[in-house]
Structure formats: C-alpha cells, structure tokens
Amino acid sequence: MSASISTPLALIAELTHRCPLHCVYCSNPLELTRRDSELPTEAWARVFREAAELGVLQADFTGGEPLARPDLSQLIRAARAAGLYVSLITSGLPLDEKRLDDLAQAGVDHIQVSFQGACEQSSLEFADAGVFAQKLRVTKWIKRHRIALTLNFVIHRQNLDQLEEMLALAEQIIPGRVEFAHVQYYGWAFSNLRSLLPTRAQLDRSLEFLKKAEELLRGRIRVEYVVPDYYAKYPKACMGGWGRKLMLITPRGDVLPCHAAASLPDMKFENVAEKPLRTIWHESPSFQKFRGEEWMPEPCRSCDRRSLDFGGCRCQALLLANDATVTDPVCSLAPQRHIVDELLAEVNAAPTMPVIAGEPTKIEWIYRSNRM
C-alpha cells in the first residue's frame, strides 16, 4: 500500500482562526477554533521539521489572519530553519512597517495580499471593514524588500465588472504575480452562494478579459485565474487528489486532507500532538479514505479522467448531493449534475443589478461571524 503513496509537496498551516475581517465568502469552517486551543510555537516548529523530513517543500501560512499570532516571526524562522519555503497569506492587517521588517528578517519568501476589489467600497461591502488603503500601503512596503508579492483578487458576481480596475491596480503595483481567484463555494461562501455565483455571460466576458490580460502582462506579471467549477464540464482535481500532494493543519493541530474536510461526516482526524506527521500521512484512515481509486463510484471508476480529476471534490459532493462518496456533482457525467444545473438556471434567471465601482449593492449579505 505505502508504495503508492506520494510525497506531500506543501503544507497549509492554518495558524489561527482569528481574523479582523468578516468576508461574505470566508472558506473557514463554520465552527472556529478558540485562541486558547491554538498550537503553541514549539508544536508548530516540530511540525515544520517533520513536514520537511517527509519531503514537503513549501509551507503556506494562512488562517484566519496569521498576523493575529504574535509569534509569527518565530514561526517563519522555524519553518525556514526546517528548510521550507514560506508563503504568508494575509489581509495585510494589523501590520506596520516595523513588523514587516521583522517578518522579512525572519525569512518570509512570499506574501500574498488578498483584495476584495479595486476600491474601498468593495472592502466595506464584502469584508465589512474599510481596509483597502491599508492593503495598498502594505504592498508598497513589501516591494521594498526582496520578498515575492502576489495580489489575490477574490472575484464573484458582484465585482466581476471591476476587472478592468483590478488590472489597472495590478499594473500600478507590479507584483510578481496576480491571481484572480473565483470564490469557492464552501463554508460561509455557500451561505451566500446565490449572491456570489456569476451569470454565464459575466463569466464568459471575464474569461475573455483575463486571457487578454495574461498576454498583455506576459514577462512582467504572472497572471493566474481560478474559475468557478459550477460552470466547468469536469470537476477540479481538488487538492491535486486526496492525500496526494497537500495536507492542511488546523489551528489546534488536526491534520486534514483539505480545507473543508472537517465538514465530512464520520471522519476522525489525527492531531500532531498524538502522532508523527509521517504516520498520519501514510496510515491515518482519514487520508486513506479517498486516496487512490478504490473508493470511487461509477461513473468515475471506469472513467478515463479518473487520474486527472480524482473524482472531484468530496466536500462539494457532500454540500450539493448530501453524499461525500458520489462523483462531484459539477461533473457533466455525474448522476447528480442536475442539482448544479438547477442552481445555475436560478442564478442566470435572477436579475443582475448593475454594480458600479465605488457604490454599494443592495444585497443583504450574511457576514462572517468570528464568534468562537
């Protein structure tokens, strides 16, 4: 069995669930880990060493907001000392120049700053916080260090018409990389699905625009985009396949095969305090559950694409079809595809309110609650 188990390449370290924002599309679980249950510095340092031993090359520090951890510089140092490449995924607050100097000194390799849009109104409306000006300051500070910068624009139905302004912002800042990442419908985002899912026409326009942007910026800025898979013909290879390339560690030290795995029923996750990471990766029932092809139902089991998309996303199967073991319903071959088609018919029939950059929409959002 273990001969077929591959080496994980990256570790997603959810350092904390604490966060100053209230994004309407937050992908964290509905139930958050409290501060007093978070792994201490030394436990993370051990995890980083164990991960590097296992072959992991990169650690993505995320959250919540990683900056909420006062020991962030120490954690970066520990991951670097273990031999890992460290990316920090952040909203950019609370951060000042002095603290950024500390993070740079500690050896952070790459910082990804997320944007709700290209203006303050987008931050106010989608994150319930006026943080746009701060984000701009932070990107300027980062550029003064030899740290890679990614701008991550989270896109959806209500800001897809701001792509031009987002691109202009990227051309002004000139990061190494800009990501236009469509909202993924898990966690909090699933509650706001009908307000976030774009129409087919919006999507087509945006893809055409982003293709042009990629050409325009070639050799200057690396442009990447993530499309909403509800409109795809085949599902995404979620996490590059279950237990194949990635693992995620929650703030309290549970080791998960993906971000939303905690939502799956009848799953028990191991904790780094109890077992070495190597044992968890190779042997834990949670990583074995959907690894390989044994678990696959039809039409996946006999499908030529099973080694390309691995049956899609288990959490999406649960959310949409109420069964984590079926083919991802976004697949055009899935018996449950009609669920997605009905949703798409509904959002395509609903009127799109013209969104004017800088002006609020009239949507009643369900804002992310950060109560723990």
Next chain:
Amino acid sequence: MAPETTSRPRLAPGCRLNERASQPRVLLMPERALRLNGPSLEIVERCDGTHTVQQIVSELQKLYSQAEPQKVEQDILGYLALLNEKRALDFE
C-alpha cells in the same frame, strides 16, 4: 522573447534554490517548484546578477563541450525566456 546577451539575469524576489541537501534540487517560487536537472541547475546557479547571459552561454558551452555550441546557446536562451515568463528572473 529572448533576453539581451549583455543583461545580467538574477533570480526574482521569492525565487530561490531549496536548501536541504538531502532533497533533489528545485527552484522554489510562489505556489510552484521547478525540478532542476544538470544543465538547468548550472544555468540557475549562474543567475546571480553578476554573470551576463553571454557569460552563462560560454561557461556552459565549455562545460558541455561535446554538445553543439549553437544548440547550447539556443537551449539556454529558451530556458531563460521560460523562467522570465514564470517571473522567476529579473534582468539587470
């Protein structure tokens, strides 16, 4: 687009070789890792902001003297262009 032969390529911010001797050599960059074989490692190690493209070419032509010099040059220019497209290089 082929790089200028007089420019000095340097790894872009956030792009570096991995440090663990026990692992195969890879070029680490945001959200990506490129495995390096013999010649590509020789090229990347010289992207330090001091070697010009021309110098990298002549050094590798010496190193791989059994290969056609023209072919070595083409391969290097192609590889540098690829790294630039991935935003792993700056040319100074």
